[in-house]
Amino acid sequence: GFKMGIVGLPNVGKSTLFNALTRTAAAQAANFPFCTIEPNVGEVAVPDARLDTLAEIAGSKAIIPTRMTFVDIAGLVKGASKGEGLGNQFLANIRETDAIAHVLRCFEDGDVTHVEGRVDPVADAEVIETELMLADMESIEKRLVNIVRKVRGGDKEAVQQERLMKAAMEALENGKPARTVEVDADDIKQWKMLQLLTAKPILYVCNVDEGSSASGNEFSERVAAMAAEQGAASVVISAQIEEEISQLEADEAEMFLTEMGLEEAGLDRLIRAGYELLHLETYFTVGPKEARAWTIKHGTQAPQAAGVIHGDFEKGFIRAETIAYDDFVSLGGEQPAKEAGKMRAEGKGYTVKDGDVLHFLFNK
Ligand code: GDP
Numbered sequence: 156g157f158k159m160g161i162v163g164l165p166n167v168g169k170s171t172l173f174n175a176l177t178r179t180a181a182a183q184a185a186n187f188p189f190c191t192i193e194p195n196v197g198e199v200a201v202p203d204a205r206l207d208t209l210a211e212i213a214g215s216k217a218i219i220p221t222r223m224t225f226v227d228i229a230g231l232v233k234g235a236s237k238g239e240g241l242g243n244q245f246l247a248n249i250r251e252t253d254a255i256a257h258v259l260r261c262f263e264d265g266d267v268t269h270v271e272g273r274v275d276p277v278a279d280a281e282v283i284e285t286e287l288m289l290a291d292m293e294s295i296e297k298r299l300v301n302i303v304r305k306v307r308g309g310d311k312e313a314v315q316q317e318r319l320m321k322a323a324m325e326a327l328e329n330g331k332p333a334r335t336v337e338v339d340a341d342d343i344k345q346w347k348m349l350q351l352l353t354a355k356p357i358l359y360v361c362n363v364d365e366g367s368s369a370s371g372n373e374f375s376e377r378v379a380a381m382a383a384e385q386g387a388a389s390v391v392i393s394a395q396i397e398e399e400i401s402q403l404e405a406d407e408a409e410m411f412l413t414e415m416g417l418e419e420a421g422l423d424r425l426i427r428a429g430y431e432l433l434h435l436e437t438y439f440t441v442g443p444k445e446a447r448a449w450t451i452k453h454g455t456q457a458p459q460a461a462g463v464i465h466g467d468f469e470k471g472f473i474r475a476e477t478i479a480y481d482d483f484v485s486l487g488g489e490q491p492a493k494e495a496g497k498m499r500a501e502g503k504g505y506t507v508k509d510g511d512v513l514h515f516l517f518n519k
Pocket of ligand 1: 362396
């Protein structure tokens with residue numbers, strides 16, 4: 156599965172957000188008990204109305220959404236890169252994630268201490284980013300020694316790695332995160348192996364006061380401008396409201412949202428923004444027993460998509476019977492779609508599309 160790390164300075168609302176994410180009534184109703192892997196790791200159902208539609212048409216007994224993992228990475232403070240406190244452990248936790256949700260305090264509240272003594276989300280973002288950049292520089296310096304030795308020994312992969320490390324180092328020394336480095340398709344695999352913290356895609360989460368949850372405020376506007384400049388994404392959310400909503404039953408939650416002038420829960424927007432940030436897509440398997448959503452990276456071919464369900468599906472892949480979501484819905488299900496000639500037999504080279512309803516055939 157895909158993993159997002161929630162980072163941010165202390166007291167910005169990370170835990171509040173994490174609790175809201177992992178305790179939603181919706182997640183539980185969908186038979187997705189808040190799955191505690193560790194106290195700070197939670198699996199979240201990815202909201203997708205298409206899945207309910209498919210289940211209704213097919214009369215599926217169970218609805219199983221796809222999931223995304225969130226990790227609350229607390230304790231990232233100034234000095235983390237120097238291993239102060241538990242700094243290094245936190246950095247190691249971030250290294251294991253696919254993307255970063257960076258929570259920024261965009262609310263004023265005299266009762267909640269700000270570690271830097273003022274509300275300034277753009278400056279806060281820089282504090283954290285600086286720590287991550289310092290950690291990246293240190294990890295490159297450490298590895299470069301080894302790589303240089305291998306390059307002298309004539310190792311071709313090492314030549315490629317050295318070039319990428321130097322490109323990253325140049326950006327970092329100029330105060331720019333590694334994600335600003337343009338990487339050729341041929342280099343992507345090695346680039347990923349560098350596991351740089353500042354190469355991970357980032358989503359800024361503006362934690363605003365209650366009154367600003369619908370339209371944002373002056374602080375979140377500054378964050379949005381910063382994000383646009385960096386080619387990053389940002390969302391506005393009120394962690395406190397989301398925590399309240401997460402305690403409500405679905406119909407109560409809907410009424411509450413309407414009262415607040417919100418179209419959907421901020422958490423749903425956040426989860427979907429994470430999905431987009433990682434270029435993730437969903438395909439479905441639909442039958443009378445269950446309708447289920449599965450996550451793949453954009454551009455995944457049929458056998459690898461099948462592998463998300465089970466390794467054997469990928470190994471023994473024969474073909475994928477495929478119905479586009481719109482055809483499935485407009486024609487009224489699998490059988491009518493088949494009769495209308497809208498069920499395609501797709502082979503190994505097929506690139507799965509978002510919304511495809513698939514049925515895999517494979518050799519056991
Ligand atoms: P963390 O240290 O980043 O995990 O922050 P917490 O989630 O523990 O929140 C720190 C404090 O800020 C708690 O007392 C929260 O209740 C409070 N808090 C979180 N979000 C908001 C918010 O949107 N508005 C206000 N006024 N307080 C908040």
